[in-house]
Amino acid sequence: MSAFLKVSDMEFAYGEVSVLRGLDLEVEEGTISCVMGRNGVGKTTFLRNVVGLEKSSAGKVFMEGSDITQMEAYERAVRGIGYVPQGRQIFPLLSVEENLSVGLEAANTGERIIPENIFTTFPVLDQMRKRKGGDLSGGQQQQLAIARALVTQPKLLVLDEPTEGIQPNVITQIGEIIRSLVEEQGMTILLVEQYVDFVRKFAHSFQVMNRGRFVAKGNTSELDESMVKKHLSV
Numbered sequence: 001m002s003a004f005l006k007v008s009d010m011e012f013a014y015g016e017v018s019v020l021r022g023l024d025l026e027v028e029e030g031t032i033s034c035v036m037g038r039n040g041v042g043k044t045t046f047l048r049n050v051v052g053l054e055k056s057s058a059g060k061v062f063m064e065g066s067d068i069t070q071m072e073a074y075e076r077a078v079r080g081i082g083y084v085p086q087g088r089q090i091f092p093l094l095s096v097e098e099n100l101s102v103g104l105e106a107a108n109t110g111e112r113i114i115p116e117n118i119f120t121t122f123p124v125l126d127q128m129r130k131r132k133g134g135d136l137s138g139g140q141q142q143q144l145a146i147a148r149a150l151v152t153q154p155k156l157l158v159l160d161e162p163t164e165g166i167q168p169n170v171i172t173q174i175g176e177i178i179r180s181l182v183e184e185q186g187m188t189i190l191l192v193e194q195y196v197d198f199v200r201k202f203a204h205s206f207q208v209m210n211r212g213r214f215v216a217k218g219n220t221s222e223l224d225e226s227m228v229k230k231h232l233s234v
């Protein structure tokens with residue numbers, strides 16, 4: 001069986017500065033795959049190329065066997081890619097419900113109703129439907145950002161550092177939520193994450209990026225201290 005998401009030989013530059021230098025990645029359906037790496041190595045740029053917000057200068061992206069390389073970001077969203085950007089980027093002046101409605105636009109189905117299961121998955125958002133996004137705590141905003149990507153019921157969820165700046169109990173909640181999306185709904189997840197314990201606990205496979213190349217990969221059970229020291233510690 002072919003991988004749910006396949007990236008081959010992806011390259012990208014900001015102007016003259018080469019950032020992605022021939023990346024290959026395969027994510028199996030119904031698994032959580034994690035991209036790790038030090039600050040500035042190109043992780044966010046990679047995700048933005050996967051979701052179509054940047055145009056790669058070379059390489060291909062396949063989803064469920066179809067070539068989506070030429071598709072714009074909105075077409076990829078319609079096709080079933082949900083994206084949670086780094087730093088959450090929720091709308092501070094819009095209410096929780098309004099932020100979620102913005103997420104519905106991405107799927108372009110004309111659907112106007114936020115699926116009720118969003119509020120079962122994130123009970124804290126249910127209590128705060130009318131509150132402004134900017135008045136939520138960091139952890140609540142991260143849950144809102146994830147919920148906003150889920151309202152379109154994506155097949156592939158792409159998250160950029162979901163635990164950044166969040167306290168441990170909310171990190172665990174987020175880990176359990178993404179795990180249940182995979183186990184109960186068969187979703188496929190690609191995330192960038194620097195928090196090694198989180199990766200070990202919740203992800204299935206990992207790849208380490210260094211200066212725009214993947215320099216190590218494997219099953220998260222193989223993510224040992226020597227690897228962390230060599231590729232990840234600062």
Ligand SMILES: Nc1ncnc2c1ncn2[C@@H]1O[C@H](COP(=O)(O)OP(=O)(O)OP(=O)(O)O)[C@@H](O)[C@H]1O
Pocket residue numbers: 014019037038039040041042043044045046086
């Ligand atoms: N819009 C941009 N224009 C020019 N250079 C950029 C732009 N965005 C990022 N870069 C540069 O590209 C490189 C990769 O950045 P990127 O944000 O992908 O790294 P990252 O691995 O996600 O880092 P972090 O761990 O800090 O989030 C960095 O050197 C960064 O300065």
Ligand SMILES: [Mg+2]
Pocket residue numbers: 043044045086160
């Ligand atoms: Mg980043």
